[in-house]
Amino acid sequence: MTTDPKTMTRRQLIRHTAWFGAAVGFAVVGGEVISHVAGASPTQHAVGRPTLRFAQVSDSHLGFTGAPNPDVTGTFSQAIDQINSLGYTPDFVIHTGDLTHLSSPDQFDQVKQMLTKLQTPHIFTVPGEHDSVDDAGQKYRGAFGAGTRGDGWYSFDIAGVHVIALVNTLNLKKLGHLGVDQLEFVEKDVAGLSSDTPIVVFSHIPLFAMYPDWGWGTDDATQALSYLRRFSSVTCINGHVHQLFSKTEGNVNFYSGTTTAYPLPHPGDGPAPKPVTLPAGKLRDALGIREVSYTKGQTALALKETRLQ
């Protein structure tokens, strides 16, 4: 199930509707969608902010200079401005990797400086494979690894939600890889949590098999997800694929985010995941930011995708 950024799946529609808390507006239409929305929305009329809301930005690829986007600094800067203009302060902002294009020290300096312009109490990151090109993530951890464990993974709790940030871009054989140390971390990390704790997992490479022929999957993700099976709400959010995509497997909702740099082809469209050059004026339609909110008492998180403007 692919998701064109311009359209939305039924599930996204439901979420989207939920986001605006506008279920009432659809009552006249009737039908199955409405019954879902109505069933999911008993608490949506509550006034006030959601329990947790954060923004995702991904794949800024600072240092890329190719025709698909000759100004990745400009588009990333625009994404930051857009987050700063949401009309509220996100509780945190997550960058899901490929901060840099080639892991060079000046690219890390630049992305770090740009990120600090985000108006939010906390900025979190996970590395992409472009951030660990030749040193197994050493420079990445030098810039962003303070307080993390192992090769840069960590977890935290915010507003009753447990957030796990994973590193699956090291020791690649074909797919993303977590490794035994990290799997053990996940197992122990959630061991003491009650099963109704909402779980949010960040990684760069998808934790689901989006398109293994292009490396769009993680070879030992099933093991990690097995530790999360007992939780009623698990949301996995990734970057890497430079396009919106969502999938549900059992109790887990997966959401691939788009990029601020350049689009990649849809899975299997062409021989390789090569950067796509869009017609003039169309680039920003493929780039964007994501808002995510969680309201206590609801299982599903609400997502809102916004193109770069």
Added chain:
Amino acid sequence: MLRKHLAAVLAVGVVLLAGCSASRPTAGTSSSMPMPSVTFGSAASATPGMPGMSGMPSMPSAPAGTASTTGSPAVVGGDEVSIDNFAFAPATLTVKAGSTVTWTNHDEEPHTVAATDGSFHSPGMGTGATYSHTFPTAGKFDYVCSIHPMMHGTVVVTG
């Protein structure tokens, strides 16, 4: 079919609503609830992440990093491997012991040349960048691009 139509109608409705909602504050900005705090599980002295903007004077941005062309310059008459369309060509190259092999990346994506046995590893090679490695002894050396590990290549070194 009917469902598809419904979805389309609903999608239009959502777009319209989105438009409407843009004119009023989003997601309860008037709420007086405090920002939630973050608790880290680890007992590490430092905490992951970093604070966002808090009125710090903005610093001038570093110039956009350019992909550095690293590695030795191409050896004239040396053995060449071209990287095109996420593939090494030739995928298997046979050279004599003592030869220097040079890889050139023609893709817009960066690639690396990383020996499976760890005996050599290029830096990230941007567009047009080259990397050279000399093979002193005979053997079969498999390598991948560590960024796109579905890319495989082999250098066979004869004695």
